[in-house]
Amino acid sequence: MTQLELAKEGAVSPQMGQVAQHEGLAVEVIRQGVALGRIVIPANINHRGLVPCGIGQGLKTKVNANIGTSPDFGDIDTELGKLKVAVGAGADTVMDLSTGGDIAAIRRAIIAESTLPVGTVPIYQASIEALANHGAIVKMTDDDLFGTIEEHARDGVDFITVHCGVTRQAIDRLRIQKRVADVVSRGGAFLMGWMLHNESENPLYEQYDRLLEIARQYDVTLSLGDGMRPGSLADATDRAQIEELITLGELVQRAYQAGVQVIVEGPGHLPINQIEANVQLQKSLCNEAPFYVLGPLVTDVAAGYDHITGAIGGAIAAAAGTDFLCYVTPAEHLSLPDSEDVRQGVIASRIAAHAGDIAKGIKGAGEWDRKMSLARKNFNWAEQARLSLDPERFSRVHEKHTTGGQACSMCGEFCAMEIAEKYLSIPVTKCP
Ligand code: SF4
Secondary structure, three states: HHHHHHHHOOOOHHHHHHHHHHHHHOHHHHHHHHHHHOOOOOOOOOOOOOOOOOOOOOOOOOOEEEEEHHHHOOHHHHHHHHHHHHHHHHOOOEOOOOOOOOOHHHHHHHHOOOOEEEEEEOOOHHHHHHHHHHHOOOHHOOOHHHHHHHHHHHOOOOOEOOOOOHHHHHHHHHHHHHHOOOOHHHHHHHHHHHHHHHHOOOOEEEEEEEEHHHHHOOOOOOOOOOOOOOOOHHHHHHHHHHHHHHHHHHHHHHHHHHOEEEEEEOOEOOOOOHHHHHHHHHHHHHOOOOEEEEEEOOOOOOOOOHHHHHHHHHHHHHHHOOOOOOOOOOOOOOOOHHHHHHHHHHHHHHHHHHHHHHOOOOOOHHHHHHHHHHHOOOOOHHHHHHHHHHHHHHHHOOOOOOOOOOOOOOOOOHOOOHHHHHHHHOOOOOOO
16 A cells, blocks of 8 residues: 555554654644645655655655766766765755666666665656667657556656656647747657657556556655756746646646655746746645755856755745755756765755745744854854754864854954843943
8 A cells, every 4th residue: 555545544654653753743744644645755665775754745845866877977886976975965865867877777776775765767768778779769669668667666766757747738838839948858858759759649648547556556656747847937837837737737636546646846947936826836736736846946047056046946936835846956057967066956955945944834944043043142163063054064164264262263353243242241230
């Protein structure tokens, strides 16, 4: 039985218990959230050593780190190195997006090594194998695709991105309204090419029940992909994107009825003033299913700093009700991220997630900042380091220049907090 089926029956699973402990909430709150489809616990029955993580309403906003090879770069050791860095920086989940080397071996090594939930995008492997076996991606068969999805599920993948909403209708809407940056989702592009070449509907849409069967058997969480996400601010919130979202809302309902856990993926490049509306649209069209967004990126011009661009959008999206942030690294739009890019991306997204949690009133979020400010007021540097999001960097920067006193080298003897403390501690004498 899946977590959803158990929860609907009123049962509490060990995974729900672990999530409740991690979130500091009553297990019944978790069970109810799962039963309503507003919380998911991606936990494939075959993923040994997994530490369950809850994603959804009322929980801390979670952060995903993408790793994986590209056709020309990367290997198992490099990707396991990135996994280690992502875990060390505090990611909640990882996705293996490998498209180079022995994709299956890399995936299995990551699953074996990871206590975090692992996600994949099976169409990458299916398309690349179709190229190798049949000479072209567009020659991929339905059985190739569903066979690969089953392989990922059997291997223990906890959540899979499936672009079921890339339908002929959505492609027509894109063609009619036109875009600056057409389709930027790799999976969305593979599928659209396959559909247009074969003049066929999307098999992930047409044979959705086949997908649900596989997901239910292994308790794989479906991450309904936004193949039509905007890749440019100019294309944000257009008809193709919304057409896809409506389709995903219907597929959420079918997954829920089938006992399959499901989340919905979202944009992409979005101007700040459209983020909240996009979150509200998703929540109302998709029965409050957890929302998983990439960034969003609030400008198109900051390549090299897109971890910052994504964190700005991520904080606003999280505050508006988004549950899951897919990180963006400084290498976005430029190159395959290395370990340092992974670290920077995770930290930037964790800042966004936490800022959103404070705004949402998530349990313990504001208290964490209050404790930090108290430690700062008391010049308790060890406690500040312990409480900081990145203790290693905190200490490295603080110790760059030391004053020998309790204040830091920013102001030294003119430390405002010392001065304020000195004068505010003078007993108030009643004015005569
Ligand atoms: S020296 Fe300045 S920056 Fe450092 S603790 Fe004091 S007020 Fe803050």
